Amino acid sequence: MHRRAWDEAGQVPGAVVTFLESLALQRMDRSLRSKQRASQFVARYRISDLLGQSQVIARIRERVVQYATTDATALITGATGTGKEIVAQSIHNLSARAQQPFIALNCGAFPDTLLESELFGYEEGAFTGARRGGKTGLIEAAHQGTLFLDEIAEMPLALQSRLLRVIQEREVVRLGSTEPVKVDVRIIAATHGALKARVDEGSFRADLFYRINVLTIVMPALSDRPADIPLLARHLLQLTRPDWSPADIEASLDAVLGLFAAYTWPGNVRELQNVIERLSMDLSIPGHSISPDHVIDVVPEMKALAQPQSLKGLGLQHEIEKVRTVFASFGGDRDKTCEALGISRTTLWRKLNQG
Numbered sequence: 001m002h003r004r005a006w007d008e009a010g011q012v013p014g015a016v017v018t019f020l021e022s023l024a025l026q027r028m029d030r031s032l033r034s035k036q037r038a039s040q041f042v043a044r045y046r047i048s049d050l051l052g053q054s055q056v057i058a059r060i061r062e063r064v065v066q067y068a069t070t071d072a073t074a075l076i077t078g079a080t081g082t083g084k085e086i087v088a089q090s091i092h093n094l095s096a097r098a099q100q101p102f103i104a105l106n107c108g109a110f111p112d113t114l115l116e117s118e119l120f121g122y123e124e125g126a127f128t129g130a131r132r133g134g135k136t137g138l139i140e141a142a143h144q145g146t147l148f149l150d151e152i153a154e155m156p157l158a159l160q161s162r163l164l165r166v167i168q169e170r171e172v173v174r175l176g177s178t179e180p181v182k183v184d185v186r187i188i189a190a191t192h193g194a195l196k197a198r199v200d201e202g203s204f205r206a207d208l209f210y211r212i213n214v215l216t217i218v219m220p221a222l223s224d225r226p227a228d229i230p231l232l233a234r235h236l237l238q239l240t241r242p243d244w245s246p247a248d249i250e251a252s253l254d255a256v257l258g259l260f261a262a263y264t265w266p267g268n269v270r271e272l273q274n275v276i277e278r279l280s281m282d283l284s285i286p287g288h289s290i291s292p293d294h295v296i297d298v299v300p301e302m303k304a305l306a307q308p309q310s311l312k313g314l315g316l317q318h319e320i321e322k323v324r325t326v327f328a329s330f331g332g333d334r335d336k337t338c339e340a341l342g343i344s345r346t347t348l349w350r351k352l353n354q355g
Contacts, residue, residue, distance in 0.1 A: 041141065043089035043102035050086055051235055052228035056220045060087065063217055068094035073167065073212045076190040078219025081270030084190040085148065087217055092146040097186060100145030103138050108154035116159055122175035139172045142185045152189040152212070153198050160205045163187075167211050187212065222265040222272065226325040229260050229272070236273050240280040250331075252283060256295050258336070259302050261325050275299055323351040 047064055050057065067074055068091050076084045085104060092102045110118060121137025139147060149155070155163070166172050167187060171180040189212045198204035222229065230253075237249050244252075253260075265271050278298050279290050296303045323337070327348070330336040338348050 041101035041103045041145070043092045043098075043146075045086045045089035046093050047090040050083065050090060051232055052225060053231060054225040054228050056225055057228060060217060060219070063215075064090045065094060067091050067215050067217075070215070071095075071097075071186045072214045073186070074188045074215040074217065075195070075213045076188065076217045076219060077195070078190075078192065079221055079268055080192050081268035082219035082221060083269055084192075084219055085150065087219065088146070088148045088188045088190065091188065092148075092186075095146070095186070097145050101142050102146045102148065103142040104148040104150060105138055106150045108151040112156045112159070115156070116162075117175055119159065120162065120172055120174055123177045134174065134176075137172065137174060139166055139183055139185060140174075140181060142183075144184050146186045146188060149187065149189045151191060153191040153193050153195055153204060155204075157203070157205065160208050164205065164208045164211060167208075222268040223263075226261050227328050229265075230257050230328065230331070232269060232272060233257065233260055233276060236276040237280060240277055241283070252289050254289060254330075256290050256292055257330060258326055259292055259295055261328075263299070263302055320351055320354050323348065327352065 047061055050061055050064070052058075064087060074088075074091065076087055078084055088104075089102060092098060105118065107115060117135065117137070119137050119139055121135050121140055123134040149163075166183065166185070169180075170184065171182050173180050195204060195209055195213075199206045199209050222232075233253055234246075234249050237253060238244065238246075241249070260272070267274070275295075275298055279294060282294070283290065292302075323343075327334075327337045334345055334348055338345055343351075
C-alpha cells in the first residue's frame with residue numbers, strides 16, 4: 001500500500017510504502033468472498049414442517065431435537081420424497097449453527113470434475129477455464145454452518161477420501177493450492193439407497209461410512225404411515241388454495257381420502273404433493289369436491305382401489321391397522337368407512353376395539 005504526504009506548499013517530500021504478505025491478501029479476499037456467498041444459503045424448513053401424527057414421525061421429531069444439540073455427523077436414509085432435507089434443515093435450525101449458512105448439494109447432480117470444484121473450490125489458474133481470482137468451495141462457504149450432502153452414495157471414490165480428510169482434520173485444500181484452510185462445518189449426509197451395500201461392493205469407502213454414520217435417522221415411506229395421509233393432503237391442498245377455508249378443504253377431499261389412504265405412494269410425500277397440485281388446478285370454485293374418477297384420471301393405478309377394499313386375506317393385525325387407517329382418513333365417519341371397506345357397522349366396531 002502506497003501513501004503520500006503533502007507539505008504546506010503542496011509538494012511531496014516523501015512517501016510511505018506498506019507491504020502485505022501475498023498469502024495474507026489471499027486470505028482476506030477469500031474471507032470476503034466466503035461471507036458474501038454465505039448470506040445466500042438459508043435453511044427454510046423447521047421441525048414444524050415435519051407433519052404427521054404417527055408414532056414414527058413423533059420419534060423422528062424427538063431425534064431431530066436431540067441431534068441438534070451436537071455437532072456429530074449424521075446420516076439420513078429413506079426413499080425419494082420422504083423428507084430427508086426437511087429433517088436436515090430442521091436439525092440445523094434447532095442447533096447453535098442456526099444463524100450460519102446451510103448449504104445443500106446433490107452429489108449425483110454433477111459430473112465428477114465439477115463436483116470436486118464445487119465442493120473444494122479452486123485457485124486462479126488451477127485448470128483451463130478457471131475463474132479469475134479462483135472460487136470458494138461449498139465446504140468453505142459452509143464455515144460455522146451445516147453442509148448437507150444429498151445422495152452421498154453417488155460421490156466418486158476419489159472425492160470420498162478428500163471428504164474424509166475434511167471431516168477428520170477439519171481443513172480443506174482448494175484445487176491448485178497447497179495451503180490448507182481450517183473449516184468448522186457440520187456434515188449431514190443423505191441417501192435413498194442402502195449405503196452399507198455400497199461399502200460391501202467396494203463403491204463406497206468403509207472408513208467414510210463409519211465417519212458419517214454416527215447419528216442416523218431412517219425416514220419412513222408414506223405407505224408405512226398411512227394415518228398421516230389425510231393430514232398431509234389437507235395441508236398440501238391448503239398451500240395450493242390458500243384462500244380456501246378448512247371447511248372447503250375438507251369438503252374437497254372428503255370423497256377421496258379413502259383412496260389416498262389405500263394407495264402405496266411410491267413417490268411418497270412428493271408424489272402426494274404433485275397429485276394434489278394437479279387436482280387443484282381444476283378446482284376453481286371453493287367447495288367443489290374432488291371425485292374418485294377425477295383422482296383416477298390423474299393416477300390410473302388407483303382404479304383398482306376405487307372398489308370397496310375387502311379385508312379378506314389380511315392377517316388380524318393388518319386388518320386392524322387398515323380399518324383404523326381408513327377410519328382416520330374419513331375423520332371418524334363410520335358410514336363412509338363401512339362403505340369403503342365393504343363391512344358392517346358391527347364389524348367396524350369390533351375391529352376398532354381389537355388389539
